[in-house]
Amino acid sequence: MRAPINLAAAPGSREAWDRGFLWVLAWALVEPLLVRNALQLSSRARVGVLRMFGANIGEGVIARPGLRVRFPWKLEVGDRSWLGEDVWLHNQDRLVIGSDVVISQGSFITTGTHAFRTDMALRTRPIHIHDGVWITSRAVILGGLTIGQNALVLPNTVVRRDVPANAIFGAQDGAVVGQRFPDSSDETQDR
Amino acid sequence: MRAPINLAAAPGSREAWDRGFLWVLAWALVEPLLVRNALQLSSRARVGVLRMFGANIGEGVIARPGLRVRFPWKLEVGDRSWLGEDVWLHNQDRLVIGSDVVISQGSFITTGTHAFRTDMALRTRPIHIHDGVWITSRAVILGGLTIGQNALVLPNTVVRRDVPANAIFGAQDGAVVGQRFPDSSDETQDR
Amino acid sequence: MRAPINLAAAPGSREAWDRGFLWVLAWALVEPLLVRNALQLSSRARVGVLRMFGANIGEGVIARPGLRVRFPWKLEVGDRSWLGEDVWLHNQDRLVIGSDVVISQGSFITTGTHAFRTDMALRTRPIHIHDGVWITSRAVILGGLTIGQNALVLPNTVVRRDVPANAIFGAQDGAVVGQRFPDSSDETQDR
Numbered sequence: 001m002r003a004p005i006n007l008a009a010a011p012g013s014r015e016a017w018d019r020g021f022l023w024v025l026a027w028a029l030v031e032p033l034l035v036r037n038a039l040q041l042s043s044r045a046r047v048g049v050l051r052m053f054g055a056n057i058g059e060g061v062i063a064r065p066g067l068r069v070r071f072p073w074k075l076e077v078g079d080r081s082w083l084g085e086d087v088w089l090h091n092q093d094r095l096v097i098g099s100d101v102v103i104s105q106g107s108f109i110t111t112g113t114h115a116f117r118t119d120m121a122l123r124t125r126p127i128h129i130h131d132g133v134w135i136t137s138r139a140v141i142l143g144g145l146t147i148g149q150n151a152l153v154l155p156n157t158v159v160r161r162d163v164p165a166n167a168i169f170g171a172q173d174g175a176v177v178g179q180r181f182p183d184s185s186d187e188t189q190d191r
Numbered sequence: 192m193r194a195p196i197n198l199a200a201a202p203g204s205r206e207a208w209d210r211g212f213l214w215v216l217a218w219a220l221v222e223p224l225l226v227r228n229a230l231q232l233s234s235r236a237r238v239g240v241l242r243m244f245g246a247n248i249g250e251g252v253i254a255r256p257g258l259r260v261r262f263p264w265k266l267e268v269g270d271r272s273w274l275g276e277d278v279w280l281h282n283q284d285r286l287v288i289g290s291d292v293v294i295s296q297g298s299f300i301t302t303g304t305h306a307f308r309t310d311m312a313l314r315t316r317p318i319h320i321h322d323g324v325w326i327t328s329r330a331v332i333l334g335g336l337t338i339g340q341n342a343l344v345l346p347n348t349v350v351r352r353d354v355p356a357n358a359i360f361g362a363q364d365g366a367v368v369g370q371r372f373p374d375s376s377d378e379t380q381d382r
Numbered sequence: 383m384r385a386p387i388n389l390a391a392a393p394g395s396r397e398a399w400d401r402g403f404l405w406v407l408a409w410a411l412v413e414p415l416l417v418r419n420a421l422q423l424s425s426r427a428r429v430g431v432l433r434m435f436g437a438n439i440g441e442g443v444i445a446r447p448g449l450r451v452r453f454p455w456k457l458e459v460g461d462r463s464w465l466g467e468d469v470w471l472h473n474q475d476r477l478v479i480g481s482d483v484v485i486s487q488g489s490f491i492t493t494g495t496h497a498f499r500t501d502m503a504l505r506t507r508p509i510h511i512h513d514g515v516w517i518t519s520r521a522v523i524l525g526g527l528t529i530g531q532n533a534l535v536l537p538n539t540v541v542r543r544d545v546p547a548n549a550i551f552g553a554q555d556g557a558v559v560g561q562r563f564p565d566s567s568d569e570t571q572d573r
Contacts, residue, residue, distance in 0.1 A: 004482040004514025007462040032420035038223035100195040132195025168560035178359040229414035291386040323386025369550035
């Protein structure tokens with residue numbers, strides 16, 4: 001059995017910051033207080049704070065409570081897009097979201113992975129979500145991918161490859177896999 | 192390529208409120224403080240607050256910290272049911288939960304969708320969860336569906352169709368899809 | 383139709399505590415304030431609090447904000463492991479995590495289930511996660527399982543059986559399942 005990769009020697013994630021320590025520390029405190037905070041109800045204030053920390057956000061964007069953004073200075077959003085409750089933009093790399101895009105409750109968009117066969121170094125790749133896309137609730141979008149114009153990602157789907165424009169993309173549907181009380185149908189026959 | 196749907200013209204969600212602005216605003220503040228709040232440990236207080244805002248909840252219901260409810264005035268729960276930690280009832284429409292129902296950690300029940308081929312208008316449909324159902328952790332239940340008596344929904348399953356009574360409903364199991372270190376088995380043979 | 387199981391008579395979960403009421407109550411308050419809290423940025427303090435409540439944690443472990451631990455007195459972690467943001471260790475039973483293990487954002491590890499065909503009693507079974515494992519984001523690991531050395535669990539995967547050492551374990555990939563605007567290709571041909 002191969003020995004595990006020593007995580008103490010894994011190349012750190014600090015080079016992904018692209019900002020100084022105090023700036024990143026300030027963001028680590030401001031984000032939970034003014035962006036993620038469920039009691040902060042103002043979308044306008046949320047967008048304003050993101051812009052102050054470097055996000056390039058268009059007009060008419062609606063950002064709901066619970067939104068999380070890793071590095072606003074690597075975030076670009078077009079016009080009129082909606083960022084829903086508990087959407088988690090874990091953008092250690094550049095994340096470009098177009099106009100008229102909807103990202104629904106609890107979806108997780110992450111640009112990062114680790115070099116899992118060598119040294120577990122952080123690897124990041126940008127993500128492009130084109131105009132008119134709807135990423136529904138609890139989807140996961142991985143680094144390096146492009147979601148084409150008007151595409152729709154179904155709930156709880158992991159996206160591991162590019163999604164073509166206009167496509168509806170989802171995982172296999174659930175199904176009945178068994179019976180809870182095997183004797184139940186008998187009982188209904190009153191035997 | 193078809194132009195994206197203009198979200199600024201999408202019919203708003205306010206008609207789903209069925210209550211005035213100040214009532215909905217009050218709920219938006221009370222819910223994080225007294226229902227969702229992890230430090231609010233009292234199930235009795237949680238149920239009491241939900242009832243004050245219009246929920247119809249039976250006797251002996253246990254509601255855990257982290258519970259989220261969109262509109263308590265559209266929520267009905269029978270007797271002795273358990274609403275677990277971080278359960279998210281996003282009920283913009285009527286949600287009827289029976290008696291002796293368990294909903295486990297992090298499940299998301301949402302009555303809403305959008306008219307994704309026309310104008311992205313909010314569309315809501317009620318959900319009925321019958322007596323004795325167990326929705327396990329991190330499941331997603333979509334609008335318009337009925338979960339039949341005593342049914343069981345497995346973890347992380349998206350439910351997109353009605354579930355019959357007594358059924359165990361789940362998605363396909365995971366499986367081994369590759370090897371992390373391709374040379375690893377060689378090493379264990381000490382070649 | 384069989385009558386639902388009466389939840390008021392379901393054997394309670396208190397026997398899983400293995401500690402007195404005041405100890406568990408103290409933990410229920412300390413955990414959200416000093417471990418889960420997004421504004422508590424210190425990994426060292428997080429690990430220190432877990433140890434104070436009985437966790438056996440090695441050297442060089444990094445524990446991120448949002449981490450949740452049910453019972454630290456049933457948690458064992460080796461050296462240099464990383465516990466990511468919003469990782470939820472719902473360990474009502476013993477959870478053993480080895481060295482150089484990564485558990486990424488939002489994964490949920492739960493030792494518990496219910497006797498769903500008899501009385502819905504809480505049933506817990508320990509979980510063993512061996513050295514060098516990477517559980518990526520939003521996975522779910524169920525009670526009684528062993529994740530073998532160096533195994534890798536893909537995002538959003540539910541693990542319902544033991545995972546062999548060195549395996550990459552995942553669910554079926556998503557796919558294009560339809561077209562959003564059926565007439566879209568026509569339009570691009572300008573007919």
